[in-house]
Amino acid sequence: MATSAQQQRYSNISVGSSLTPSTNSSWLSSSGLYAFGFYSVTNGYAVGIFLAGIPEKTVVWTANRDDPVSPINVVLLLTNDGRLILQHENGDEIVIVNPNTSVASASMLDNGNFVLYNSSQIITWQSFDNPTDTLLPGQHLSVGKEIFSSVSETNPATGIFRLKMQSDGNLVQYPVGAEDMKNNAYYSSHTYGMGNNISLNLDNNGHFYLFNGSSIVSNLTPGQYRTSTIYLVRIDVDGIFRLYSRSLDRQGNWTKEWSSTEDKCVPKGLCGLNSFCIIMDGVTRCECLPEFSLVIPGNWSSGCERNFFMGGCKDNDQNVSYKIRSLDNTVWEDTYYALSKNTTTKEDCENACLEDCNCDAALFIDGICRKQKLPLRYGRRLQGDDSNVTLVKVSTRSSFTQGVPNNSANEIKKERHLDMYIIGISLVALAALILAISWVYVHRNHVGTYTISNNRNVEMIDDVGLRAFTYAELVQATNEFEEELGRGASGTVYKGILSNDKIIVAVKRLEKELAGMREFQTEMKVIGKTYHRNLVRLLGYxxxxxxxxxxxxxxxxxxxxxxxxxxxxxxxxxxxIRISLDIARGILYLHEECETRIIHCDIKPQNILMDERRCAKISDFGLAKLLMLDQTYTDTGIRGTRGYTAPEWHRNLPVTVKADVYSFGVVLLEIICCRRSVDRRLSENEAILQEWVYNCYAARELNKLVGYEEVDTRTLDRMIKIAIWCIQDEPSMRPSMRNVLLMLDGTLDIPVPPCPYSFQCTI
Structure with missing residues (x-):
């Protein structure tokens, strides 16, 4: 926002001026308190604003924070066309600021604000409008703006916590990647409804408050006048928002004046999925659920996963059995799918979970048993509260091998593989015998079709919680299939209203032959038990x-x-970005977290539906298994939809979950660029989205992909790299959906992707 230059001293920086890390490394404010320029980080130098007038040289703003490191031979330049860029020896440029308007000069102000001026001395860009993790006196956080924690004390990249000034008047803290919803918040100013133009402000006396443009609506701190003292507020690495003060004496130290909480386990997301936060001797740490281990060793925000095999609901193998492990005094996000009735003791709750194959864990709280599915989120241990118990279902035959010598562990694995091989052959032989006997029996009794009696239908409903509809009911609900919502390869979808409860539904009339009735019944059981917020829910059949x-x-x-x-x-x-995360979470659930692994085989925008809040949900995820093999074939003889299918379909290779990763990569590129993967109306260079994107990425011309739209360039670069890794021709080179999600969250570093060998890469 253009504002008049403030009446204070500043040193003029003319266009054409430059800095290097080794000599003339920063531009000082007139008092020498603040500086803009290079500061040392691990393996190189970053560009930012720091307090040069104190020994610690505390950093308060970082440019290009998600990729800040530069070598010693780089030059920071205020160009003649008004851009602030980093110029490498080979001529490559990284843009730090591009104000899209004329710039005559720049200045590092005494309040810590770095500004660019036009020829009329009007500010055209300022660091105060683009905060990273810190706010300074005179700076405010306006509606819709956020600041983000850093990854660590030495890494200024975007971390896992954020503070947002919401349009509803609330100042709220959330984990990065979580929606702006109450159940994800861990701090709120409780100023909801006090105005839609509230901003967060800090003055020179340490007065920290919320202001609606005419009056203060909430004082977070009263402020205290002190001479020769500076203040700042920061969302720290641990997710807690703090106000600090420091005397300008060289012997001074930073002192905490206020914090959003004193409990270091309060920030949600500090410990990842299936792990919980504990405090011991004042030190915070995370622990996994019993018999779980970290997804990424050493990275607690990556969460934990099972160390054991979890059989499916329909497993009757006597070798697969379960027990309960207890965690006392732990609480989690309450997302129970069922309340267990008639349970008054912890033992009752344990048995209820063991008897329910959908139950992964149960929360026994104040005598109430809440059955949960994994993953568990936002876990923490409470002190002195024995009314909360977490009951975790684990296998009695754990594959956990920590502490076992490598050779022993390998021998155990070999023995288990041999056992599984023998069991597999035995099961195949038994299945063949049963099929042969069944075939003889069926033909001897001249049975041509297989039907389900009413009693069998009732059993099926009980098994999966689905409702069996009559055809007449659905004809009435859709008003004789009057309003068509969409049409695809598998059938046509109609809008309907159930007569009894007036619920609006979508009715898909399948138009091609399905697999046999037995297969239909089996898959109904599988699909009926899947439940995730990013999957479209099947209600009945x-x-x-x-x-x-x-x-x-x-x-x-x-x-x-x-x-x-x-x-x-x-x-x-x-x-x-949020939609991309929604889709990734849904696919991850299908691949790793639901009872039976499901490969969707047809991930595309038409199969991703949007609810009333524009939350993305994957549909048709069961049809890959329900439909006959020719149902989703195209004229090339492959399953799926042209433009989204992985290369292995064309090469007659085994298809794994990595085929869905490829399709997700294509969809991610469509989401980024808001265009279809194939558009023959465009030039030959741009018609195939995947190849065009890679060439733009290699040429460092990502701005072409989003046109004139203002986007965060670092996030754009990250999203593009993720997509290119997903669409690699070799399945083994594609990341798993779990790692895709971690990369989208910013938890995993992303190496530079190669050009897929099937592309016509021009660079």
Whole structure:
């Protein structure tokens, strides 16, 4: 926002001026208190604003924080066209500031604000409008703005916590990647409804307050006048928001004046999925659930995963059995799928979870048993509260081998592989014998079809919680299939209203032959037990003769294709990032977290639906297994949809979950660029999205991908690199969906991806 230059001393920095890390490394404010320029970080130098007038040289702002490190031979230059850039020896440029307007000079002000001026001495860009993790006196956090913690004390890249000034008047802290929802918040100013133009402010006396433009609506600190004292507020690495003061004496130290909490386990997301926070002797640490271990060793925010095999709901193998491990005094996000009735003791709750194959854990709180599925989030241990117990279901035959010598562990694995091989052969032989006997029996009794009696239908409903509809019910609900919502290879979807409870539903009428009735029944059980906020929920089914119908929850905003490729409904950059995370979480659940691993085989925008809050949900995830093999074939003889199918389909290679990773990569590029993967209306260089994106990435011309839209360039670069890794031709080179999600969250570093060998890469 352009504002008049403040009436204070500053040293003028003219266009054409430059800095290097080794000589003339910074531009000082007139008092010498603040400096803009290079400061030392691990393995190089970063550009930022720091307090040069004190021994610690505390950094308060970092440029390009998600990729800040530069070598010693780089030059920081205020160009003649008004850009602030880093210029490498080979001529490569990294843009720090591009104000898109004329710039006549720059200045490092005495209040810690670095500004660019036009010829009329009007500020055209300022660091105060683009905070990183710190706010200084005179700086404010306006509506919709956020600051983010750093990864560590020595790494200024975006960390895992954020503070947001919301339009509803609340100042709220969330984990990075979590939606702006109450259950994700861990600090709030409780100023909801006090105005829609509130900002967070700090003055020179340490007065920290919320202001609505005319009056103060909340004082976070009263402030205290002190001479020769500086103040700053920061969201620290641990997720806690603190106000600090420091005397300008050289012997002074930073002192905490105020904090959003004193409990270091309060920040949600400090410990990742399936882990919980504990404080011992004042030191915070994370621990995994019993018989779980870290996904990424040494990285607690990556979360924990099982060290044991978890059988499916329909496993009757006597060798697969479970027990309960207890965690006392622990609390988690309460996302229970069922309350267990008639349980008054912890032992009752344990038995209820053991008897329910959908139950991964149970929270026994104040005599109430809440059954949960994994993952568990936001875990922490409470002090002196014995009314909360977490009951974790684990295998009695754990594959946990920590502490076992490597050779012994390898021998154990070999023995288990041999056992599994023998068991597998035995099961195949037994299945073949049963099929042969069944075939003889069926043909001897001249049975041509397989039907389910009413009693069998009731059993099926009990097994999966799905409702069996009659065809007449669905004809009435859809008003004789009047309103068509969409049409695909597997069938047509109609809008319906259930007569009894007036719930709006989507009814898919399958138009091609399904696998046999036994297979349909089996897959209904699998799909009916899947539940995730990023999957479209299957509510029921109908099968009468040749009529096959599935009833889903209704998604009011259509498909991602409807939203993404329509200029009038195109989501903003932040929403596109959120949608990408939604889709990644849904695919990860299908691949790793639901009872039976599901490969979707047809991830594309048309199969991603949007609810009333534009939350993305994956649909048709069960049809890959329900439909006959020719159902999703294209004319090239591959399953899926042209443009989204992985190369292994074309090469007749085994298809794994990495085929979905490839399709996700294509969809991610479509989300980033808001265009279809193949558009023959464009030039030959741009018609194939994947190849065009890689060439733009290699040429460092990512701005071409988003046109004139203002996006965070570091996030754009990260998203593009993730997508290119996902669309590698070799499946083994593609990341797992778990790692994709960690990269999207900013938890994992992303190496430079190679050009897929099937591309016509021009660079």
């Amino acid at each position: 109908c099968h009468e003769g040749s009529k096959w119908l599935l009833v889903y929850e209704y998604m009011s905003n259509g498909s991602l294709a409807d939203v993404l490729f329509n200029p009038e409904t195109r989501p903003c950059w932040e929403e596109r």
